[in-house]
Amino acid sequence: MAGREEAGLRNFDLNLLPVFTALMRERSVTRAGEALFLSQPATSAALARLRTYFRDELFVRNGRVLEPTPRAEALMEQLAPALLGVAGAVAGATPFDPATDARTFRIGTTEDVAMAMFPHLSTWRKTAPHCRMVIRPATYRDIPRLLESREISTAIGHVEELPAATKQRVLRRSGWRVLRDAESPGPVDLEGYCARPHLLVTPRGDLAGIADGVLERMGRSRKVVLGVPDFALMPRALLGTDMLCLVSEAVVETLTLLGELSRRLAADPPPFPMPEAVTHMVWRTSVDQDPAEAWLRGQLVEWLARR
Structure with a gap:
């Protein structure tokens, strides 16, 4: 490193960089401080120092959120590769003891995956009593953005396109089932499937x-007449109707485990070939060697992977 760059680093407090990245991620002084275990006044003071050093506002308030300025966006683009490298090197050398460590894990999941995790959280709380977990809703559309923005470190669900700096593994593969009220006619053939009304679990509201x-x-179509935002509502919505709902076998297993599926519902194989429902776990490369994140991924595999 040239002398000029070394002098510049000596004049800059490197402790401000985690504050800057937390502000970029959280868009809030309060949340950034919580993520770094800093008080709000300390975080505000760090932001003031960043603004002074870079001679730019860096973040401007837009309603309840802080929007980064073009200068802040450019800084993040320049700093991100170096910060990822440093974070990976430091994390790999930092031991992790779940019984004593206190950190916040941030993961993104689809709702059915989150439901499958719930029965295991009591054990997790005993194993890591001081750690916190934030579960963010994340569909295949959201996962790339949440990983790239570092709002989450790990995602679980169906994925299609991913940022380059990620790793992944398949957690499970499953087939599909058509749910219906057990009192309604069934199982249905292809003609019946296309003729009957359908329910779709659709957090985003598309049908x-x-x-x-x-x-x-196949040159066929169906008619979705009802969209509900989550899988917990879906079994109740089917009862007393002739609607059908196509879900993965993993969803059926989770709802059965949680007692959400009753004998009043039937689960039939679909009357046409469907591709496998594949559940991936994806994580940022920067946390690949982090002992804490590796431990968390191991827990998620134990909870969610099909045995």
Whole structure:
């Protein structure tokens, strides 16, 4: 490193960099401080020092959130590769003891995966009593953005396109089942499937799912008449109706375990070929060697991978 760059680093407090990255991620002085275990006044003071050093506001308030300025965006783009390298090197040398460590894990999951995790959280609390976990809702559309913005370190669910600096493994593969009220006619053939009304679990509010693409390629279609935001509502919505709902076998297993599926519902195989439902675990490369994150991934595999 040239002398000029070394002198610049001596004049800059490197402790401000974690504050800067937390502000970029959280868009809030309060949340950034909580993530770093700093008080709000200390975080505000760090932001003031950053603004003075870089001679830029860096973050401007837009309602309840802080929006980064173009200068802050450019800084993040320049600093991110170096910060990832430093974080990986430091994390790999830092031991982790779940019984005594206190840190916050941030993961993104689809709702059915989160439901499958719930029965294991009591054991996790006993194993890591001082750690915190934040579960963010994340569909295949959200996962790349949440990973790239470092709002989460790990994601679980169906994935399609991912940022380059990520690693992944398949947690499980499963088939599909068509749920219906057990009092309604069934199992249905292809004609019956296309003729009956359908329910779709749709957190984003769209009314087209994976089955619609498969049916379109077959020259067929179905009619979704009801969208609900989560899987917990879905079994209750089916009762007393002739609606059908296509879900993965993993969802059926989770709902059965949690007692959400009753004998009043039937689960039949779909009357047309469907691609496998694949659940991935994806994590940022920067935390690949982090002992704490590696431990968390091991816990998630133990909880969620099909045995």
